[in-house]
Amino acid sequence: MSAFFRFLGLAIIAACALFAAMRAVGNDYVFYAGYTVLEYVVLACAWNILGGYVGYVNFGVAAFLALGAYTGVALGRIAPVPLPVMMLAGGVVAGLVGLGTGYLTLRLRGIFFAIATLALAVVLQTLITNWDFVGGSAGVYAIRPKHVPIFGSYIQYMVFLMLTLAVVVVAVSRAIETSGLGLGFVAIRDDEVAAEATGVPTLRLKLIATALSGAFMGMAGAPLPYYLTFLEPSSAFNLTYAVNSIAMPLIGGTTMWFGPVLGALLLGTAQQVITVTISSEVNLLIVGLLLIGFVVLAPQGLIGLLGLTGKRRSA
Template identity: 60%
Template sequence: MKISAFWVVVVAIFVGGLVLTEVVDNEYYFTALYVILQATIMAIAWNILGGFTGYVNFGSAAFFAVGAYTSIALNKSLGLPLPLLIAAAAIVCGLIGLGVGYLTLRLKGVYFAIATLAMAIVFETLITNWAYVGGARGAYILTPETFLWFKSYIQMVFIVMLMLALTAVAISRMLNSSRIGRGLAAIRDDEVAAECAGVPTLRLKLISTTVMGALMGVAGAPYPFFVTFVDPVSAFNLFIAVNAIAMPMIGGTAHWLGPVIGALLVGTTQEIITVNVSSELNILLVGIMLVLFITLAPQGIVGLWLKYWRRRKK
């Protein structure tokens, strides 16, 4: 029953997105929705390693940039279309996730977080010095001139992102409620005890970093087509990276719904404030929300809701 309800909602949201492209002409709304959806995928990706597995890290967003640059490189060299670029970014970033995971996962806690931060800087340096994709000057992407049946280019990119986001939600939910998900939760709670309960911790952690990397890459692959100009500074943007951490923390990290709720809430608030107040203020807002949630509700919105629900049941 519950499974079918989930898929009904997924399909309904997708159809809702299609209807929106027919009804709304103002391109701003699709730009804003694109940004929110991108943040949603990144929040989900971060949460698979940081939330489900408990390996809090600052480097995940580098995979977003690597995904974007995979897109640029393959578009330039082979002229691949967007769907193939997304698949390629998923594979490249998944493999890098696996490799980096293998190197860093023997570290724990703060040490792991710092190692991932270092890894992000290494990637940024590499790309800044890679002339083929523009180096520090950045790279332009020519957007296609036809955009299927959509009224504008941005509508098409929005629908692509909507599909990716829904896929990411489905993957995250599947992972969360599976045997693997329970293994990951056991690792998060106590890795030694998990291992002694028969959980192959290294293998599961590598699955976790691979899926995280692939999803981050998927979020990044369409990015050059969205902004049409990418340079290392914008792709490795700290704000994007902080959002990917803040959103799951605010939404709740233990449940698959957490990062989704966090991303929708924070992302929407940010857009509203950017437009109506100032774009500087929204950075402050994320900071304040993060501090409030970490001190007052460390389990996030989902955690608060579960607490309330359990109390009511009693």
């Protein structure tokens, strides 16, 4: 436990240093780009809890992200709600949907589970498109305040919240990896039938993984309307979120908490640079080529190339 708090303290110090460095630059574009990279750090780590540790590939990332976003929109339509409350509410809604979806689909395995999660995204997008209260197919505007006390611009406030969430998700991922829960996840990933035969509560562990993964994705999605300022189903359920959230852990490595973080930081930063220097349309092409290259040449990702796989820390 002391190791966890020591790691959490170091992560908080690193996050504070990063935020201070971004403010020192004095350019809001750094915050807009940084927000996207941090969002992918959260999504990659959240996806890895289920896809990497347990071995169940989730193609429905955009569904959970959009659930968080539209939960915030719905709350905003009812009464003015602070963004942190929207993030918590989005996490609760997405976590419950993840729990329910897990209960209904986790008896499926392999490609059948992956298809079921993709179907979830399609169903939810259809429901949102026809729900006029949150804008429906016409979309909805989200007007963010120009200034926030202490932080100044609202984008800096959003980056601070996303940075805080990233620290929490990374710390939880590491805690899972070094705990008995993580050992249960690995047992399911390696051989689920054998794990069941030896008494591992596979269904309960898988439900925990789907709920945690979905909740973190929902929390990451709650600020999305204020980042985009205009939210519509096609942007909230964008396939890019699913592709990146899967590619980043696979490129970084799925067996350790550091893999998704490394993949998200490198690939997310590269995408922001490419967007400015070349074109945003090239991003998915780059992701696809990198993903093919790593699957063929380095299936264990960057942490495999660095020789870090299999090294587990004790809690």
